[in-house]
Amino acid sequence: MSNKAGIPQGTRDFNAVTVQKRNYIFNTIRSVFELYGFQPLETPAMENLDTLMGKYGEEGDKLIFKILNNGLDNPAKQAQVTADFQKVLEGKNTKGITERALRYDLTIPFARYVAMNYGQLTLPYKRYQIQPVWRADRPQKGRYREFYQCDADVVGSQSLLNELELTSIYATAFEKLNLPVEIRINNRKILAGLAELCGGLQVMVPITVAIDKLDKIGLEKVKEELAAREISTEQIAIIEKYLSIDGSNAERIDQLKKLMQENATALKGIEELEYILENHPNKNRAEVIVDFTLARGLNYYTGTIFEIKAIGAQMGSIGGGGRYDDLTGLFGVPNVPGVGISFGVDRIYDVLEELQLFPEAVQKGTKVLFFNLGAAESKKAFELMQDLRDRGIACELYHEAAKFDKQFKYAEKKQVPHVIIIGNTELTEGTCILKNIISGGQKTISQTELASQLF
RNA sequence: GAGGGCGUAGCUCAGUUGGUUAGAGCGUCAGUUUGUGGCACUGAAGGCCGGGGGUUCGAGACCCCUCGCUCUCCCCA
Numbered sequence A: 001m002s003n004k005a006g007i008p009q010g011t012r013d014f015n016a017v018t019v020q021k022r023n024y025i026f027n028t029i030r031s032v033f034e035l036y037g038f039q040p041l042e043t044p045a046m047e048n049l050d051t052l053m054g055k056y057g058e059e060g061d062k063l064i065f066k067i068l069n070n071g072l073d074n075p076a077k078q079a080q081v082t083a084d085f086q087k088v089l090e091g092k093n094t095k096g097i098t099e100r101a102l103r104y105d106l107t108i109p110f111a112r113y114v115a116m117n118y119g120q121l122t123l124p125y126k127r128y129q130i131q132p133v134w135r136a137d138r139p140q141k142g143r144y145r146e147f148y149q150c151d152a153d154v155v156g157s158q159s160l161l162n163e164l165e166l167t168s169i170y171a172t173a174f175e176k177l178n179l180p181v182e183i184r185i186n187n188r189k190i191l192a193g194l195a196e197l198c199g200g201l202q203v204m205v206p207i208t209v210a211i212d213k214l215d216k217i218g219l220e221k222v223k224e225e226l227a228a229r230e231i232s233t234e235q236i237a238i239i240e241k242y243l244s245i246d247g248s249n250a251e252r253i254d255q256l257k258k259l260m261q262e263n264a265t266a267l268k269g270i271e272e273l274e275y276i277l278e279n280h281p282n283k284n285r286a287e288v289i290v291d292f293t294l295a296r297g298l299n300y301y302t303g304t305i306f307e308i309k310a311i312g313a314q315m316g317s318i319g320g321g322g323r324y325d326d327l328t329g330l331f332g333v334p335n336v337p338g339v340g341i342s343f344g345v346d347r348i349y350d351v352l353e354e355l356q357l358f359p360e361a362v363q364k365g366t367k368v369l370f371f372n373l374g375a376a377e378s379k380k381a382f383e384l385m386q387d388l389r390d391r392g393i394a395c396e397l398y399h400e401a402a403k404f405d406k407q408f409k410y411a412e413k414k415q416v417p418h419v420i421i422i423g424n425t426e427l428t429e430g431t432c433i434l435k436n437i438i439s440g441g442q443k444t445i446s447q448t449e450l451a452s453q454l455f
Numbered sequence B: 001g002a003g004g005g006c007g008u009a010g011c012u013c014a015g016u017u018g019g020u021u022a023g024a025g026c027g028u029c030a031g032u033u034u035g036u037g038g039c040a041c042u043g044a045a046g047g048c049c050g051g052g053g054g055u056u057c058g059a060g061a062c063c064c065c066u067c068g069c070u071c072u073c074c075c076c077a
Helices: A015-033 A058-063 A075-089 A107-116 A161-176 A188-199 A201-211 A212-230 A233-243 A249-260 A264-279 A347-353 A375-390 A404-413 A426-428 A449-452
Strands: A046-048 A066-068 A097-104 A123-136 A148-153 A181-187 A287-290 A302-312 A319-324 A338-344 A367-371 A395-397 A416-420 A431-436 A444-446
Touching: A015 A123, A015 A161, A015 A287, A015 A347, A046 A107, A046 A249, A046 A347, A066 A249, A097 A338, A107 A123, A107 A148, A107 A338, A123 A338, A148 A161, A148 A347, A148 A395, A161 A181, A161 A302, A181 A264, A188 A201, A188 A249, A188 A264, A201 A212, A201 A233, A212 A233, A233 A249, A233 A302, A249 A264, A264 A302, A319 A347, A319 A449, A338 A347, A367 A375, A375 A395, A375 A426, A375 A449, A404 A416, A426 A431, A431 A449, A444 A449
Parallel strands: A181 A287, A367 A395, A367 A416
Antiparallel strands: A046 A097, A066 A097, A123 A148, A148 A338, A181 A302, A302 A319, A319 A338, A416 A431, A431 A444
């Protein structure tokens, strides 16, 4: 096996059928975004490394794909490059070696864009963005190094109406995709309140990291992890109570209120949560479930957080998002609140495939194949084919004069439903044979009749 | 970052305790069949058995290294 062809780990080629199925997902989500008044935005595949570093936590920084600078082999710069590379070996980033990176998500580039164009934007600015992102992760099931995100964010508005809209977008889009999901929501203020009860905001991150793992590692392991992070026995007891909250949404909120007592931060979070539960408009389309153990990794969230779980499929979350108070502050424009959601298209694809929920009509291709039975015949066929194309019907003429056998097999493999045969006889008579590949039936019609034929 | 599994024809995979010329199905091409496909039959092409080293009279198989793919954990969509 010489020169084996290959593509980078964690990336994929998409064949015709796959692209069509993916477009079905993209188009569905895009149409819902636009229905809710969101406008498209596209940003470059690469960003300045500075823009991305430090935004996704320590783990995230390691997963950013960095782009090597050009011209490192320039002999004149050799001493500097050698010194810079030494820094890289020590684990430091340096502009001498790399100053650009592939985007890691769509939210930070969006924040960068808002900061750069703040004066020109009509606020609140509602944008959607559908583009690939790259992560230097170890690929595995449902995890790729190149994958698409579909984000919708609103910046410049504190209003909880935005949360209602985004909840509704989730419900509507997944209903259109015919995919049953549960929308889990929580509020970072509740988690902050819990942290306040357990020693202060500085323990919020370790607490959220630990409780986020509850359904994976179980209560005992979570408690062990908390203890390892110097959280006292009484405080762990509070967290245990917090985690044991159960029942319907109303029951859960009730229990939480008792636990949180007079904590103002938590009460604010609960109030926001209740508002969304009471007012979101598409209750019949998807279930919204309060999940106090939901934390989400990204540390810029400050209010409502969302996560989407497909019902009946073995898959991690297929979407998520939340509210952030000050995303653009990192780029010099403070006090711009926002809230956003994201759809994980690649995972949605895998789930739709697993549950066989793609509609038949997604696959579309050539409708009519003209047989090629010689020079004069194919010339006429070409003419007639162009008329059909002008009517918007997808057609092909077989690429060379070949035996029937081959032309039929071509039509079958490409699942072309109709073939038109123009041979010697038909050419002189001004007719053509119209054959349905699926039924096998055929009829001879005049070439002029073809213009009114439906396919 | 940690740990499993797998690399044999274009694809999916067999290949016995190590044994002589490495197989099947699908696909491709040709023919049965120069104007009617799917089916069937016949035939052909197609392999440094991922790469390198070692053990052995002998390695696709055993050992070491290496590269690639895949899955799990961490983390995430």
